[in-house]
Amino acid sequence: MKTLLRQAVDRLHAIEDHLTVRTQIAAAVAAMSIVLVGVLAVGAAFISYRNTSALIESSLAGIASSASGRLDRFMATRQQEMKLFAELQPMQAQWQGDPAALRSSLEDVQRSFSEFAWIGFADVQGNVVASTGGLLQGKSVGARPWFKQGLDRLAVGDVHEAVLLSSLLTQRANNEPYRFVDIAVPVHDAGGKLLGVLGGHLDWNWASNLIKDVEANDGNTDTRLSILSKGGMVLLGPQKETIRYGGDELAAIVKAGIGTFREADDGQQMLTAFHVGRGHRDYQGLNWIVTASQPASVALAAAMSSAQTILAIGAATALIALSLAMLVSRRIASPIIALTREADRIGRAHGPTMLARQSGSAEVVQLSRALRSLLRRIGLAEERTKEAELRATENAMQFQEDMLRLRQLAETDFMTGLMNRRSFLSVADDAVAFCRRYKRQMATLMIDIDHFKKINDTHGHAAGDDAIKSIADIIGQSIRTTDKAARFGGEEFVVLLREIDQQTAVLLADRIRTSIESATVRHGDVVIPITVSVGLAMFDESDRDVQDVIERADQGLYVAKKTGRNRTFLMPADDERAARAA
Template sequence: MIHLRRTAAMLAMRHRSLRQQVTLLVGFLCFGLVCIVAAGAAYIAQSRVRGIVMANEAQQAAMIANILNRGMFERYREARNLAAMPALKTIWTGDPAGIRQTLERIQASYPDYAWIGYATPDGTVQAATQGMLEGQSVQARPWFQDGLKGPAVGDVHEAKLLAKLLGPAPNNEPFRFVDVATPVHDDAGLVIGVIGVHLSWTWADETRQSILGSQFYGEGRSIWILSTDGTMLLGPQIGSKPFSEEQVLSMRQAKAGAFEDGSGAGSMLTGFAAAEGYRDYPGLGWIVISRQPDSIAYAATRGIVWMIMGLGCAIAAIGLVCALFIGKSVVRPLQTIIEAANRIGRDPAITQLPRVTGSLEIVQLSSALRSLLRRAGAAEQQVIETSSRHAKDVSTLRHLAETDALSGLLNRRGFSLLADDAFSLYRRYERPLAVLILDIDFFKTVNDTYGHAAGDAVIRSVGAALTKALRTSDKVARFGGEEFVVLVHEVDAGGIITVAQNLRRAIEALTIEHQDHRIAVTVSVGGAMARRSDEDVQEVIERADSALYRAKAAGRNRVVIDGMQIQLASAVA
């Protein structure tokens, strides 16, 4: 069987030109050598890079754990200092307003203190920042019970009642807190109360984001914080357990280290470090995880491999040039055909390939290409004619599909295409974008009084007036009935009011003549500026539509912009 394959390969090579044989042999040899060298280099480089990256990930995790420990130590120390400060001894037994004022000053010095409260020994909150939870009992809360015994720190948790009072978190996730509590003693050493501090867990998230966003932290890397039992406290899928109990136990015993995690879609080089506290802060047993996809970690290795491949290809190219030079004299007739083919379409005098002599293959190739050119010329003319008709038909259909037949403006579909593109540019480059919705006031009265033909004339006149009053970069569309929508580019909050008022005044000053009647109309205008929180342009349109309803309710013929006081819009009107 092997002998038959070898014989077939030799027969195939005999039917190739000398240039082809030399080129194939040199190409296969160079390619094989390049692959062998590249594979060896990749293996060596990847092994070394893996060790370096895993050590770096462990070091990063240890650094972050140290940052968390020191941050929690500062909060722990501040709470104890607050309870033991001699200057404040008389405040804790004084007026609750004075206690509240002191607590609010402390909160102002560190905004991540979501709540600070002072509770009497029976668990009643006597004073708290912003007056939250005052008069309520916290006797059953773990932080209060631990705080009666001595300085204590509680792990991350949710506080639903406090979260309701604080409002939504900045990232729209449930509020979570770390508790710090410490007892307050009188001069005799008796516990007269407990100071409780709820530290917002967003503090840790901001620390993580600042590290991830630094120029030294590569793309695709992630930082997680796990509780002592391996529950996700900060990272994707909060509350899940990404590692097995055995892995968590191993990390806690090892304190710091690195391993390769292949449990997900891709292999991750993972470093870890246990946060064991700092000085007299006991720590909560957090485990910090720093991860990086191996595909990113080995990017430098791939660069080396590609460099070797490039060098090998350059050497292969030199070999190929030598092989081509050797076979040049043999394939000169083929070169003649190539040169003539390259000139077709560039030189008007060349419309056909020349007849050449040489090997049987060259003669057959020349004849086949000449026949192909004759067929291609006829087919090309047919394609050009068909394409021209198709382009005209597509252009006509697209215009009809995106244009309002009555006003000649864009319709809803045409506007949506432009608006989606504009919103994408806004999200990418933060170029200001706004939407205005105009509705003709008492349009039904126009139809009832003068007839639908007069209503159509009003629609056309209003559309023309809006187009004339807008910049060429702004687009106006009719969504149906008496409603018009305007897409305004490059305008700030003050400018959108000016644009809206200009449009309103243009319509107010418009006199429409229909038969023997002179019709005057006004419009109500609602508007909204695009915001980063908007998922798409439809949310901007919905807010503008809500503003339009407020303009209608406020008396019509006026402008209301979303997010501004209606008195301001009315005053400008």
């Protein structure tokens, strides 16, 4: 190590012996100016960046806090409205009076507070006495969580889907499923006796409108708002109904209540602020977490601009100092300056791409020759690189097109455009795992065309193909976007219905069957009458995998075929367990 250090010192002395004092002074002044100005500029830029970042984070946290506060205030107002209505003195005579008069009063409330998709009164046994629009009237809601909680206290339930109520409401234009927030209030008579529960379902769409309003007034900062449950699931926003945070990360967010952090989203750095709603006045809150996120490149643009401005000022100052130093050694350094300008001009303007020869000293001549040689080699390498890049781009584009075509062929049925068996089973396995983990419901339909061979024999295979395509179109139009349909081969179709109870599944299956029966299928000038038989099976905890559910639905299809065709048969899970035991 000492030997290397000594050699370096000797080399430095040798260089100094070949430099004039004027050159050494100019170099020293220029070096010191650049170092000092550079350190000051970088320090000032760092301080400015840090302070501006803090302001941006505070602003983002304010957006999240404001949105969270509006959510809590809205819920507090709706809760207070329901409570006041339940305690109104004029209503005391209606709770046990004429259901028609009570329904009229409930509908008056709904017209005043349009956020309520449904308001109803259920007696202590859970039977709906009166409700807006007559929906669920006469039905039992005794098993619903909101009713059970409402018997004891004023209760607010978290966001959920109500499948039965959603099926009775008008379907939205975008096919978006209804989601509700429940408010339940116990109703007592003048003597304090419990008469029942007043329940209201708030359409969760109001929260979406609130978020859109906040995002529309974010000052063009591309702020993205999300609402998460206390369990970390996205209730509203990108990646809806997925777990965004969990474990220690979620616990830290809930504990802090408000704050900011950075995270990666699809490879993009995001600056995220959060605020945990703690309620408002009498409303205890559901601990909804409101997050406000901006791309770091957008959120910190002002900070970057400030830092760049300071660095630019520092660079300008350094250039001025360098110019002064160069003036001192102008005569000695003029060839080098000319050579530098020529090199800087290359690539910036049209014209020659080669340095002009320079003279003035042996070093300048040697440097000029070396740079000209280097530029010739770089030019050749650039040409070869461009050719290679062009070939690589063409190959990559062709590969992507081939992969897209292969993926489409591998995952869809060529005739109907529905999923094929392989892609359907992959999706169905995931659905079964989800249902088993979160205790959700799922149904499977097995649909088969009645007397399909007769259609082929009578009208030809082309007519059979038209029948298959028509039935595939009817199935696709009848199910929700969250459901999946596949053609398993021949005239057999399978449908996966997610988040659905048995009653609704039976209604949907029969609706598909009747739609096919009433459809007009033409082959040329011939009208082909078509009916189908449907086997239905609900997911059961004892099912080992999705094949068990499909097999049970197939057994139901067999029963439907044997008992007259053109009908739907629900195959209970108990029958299959008995068959396995045997």
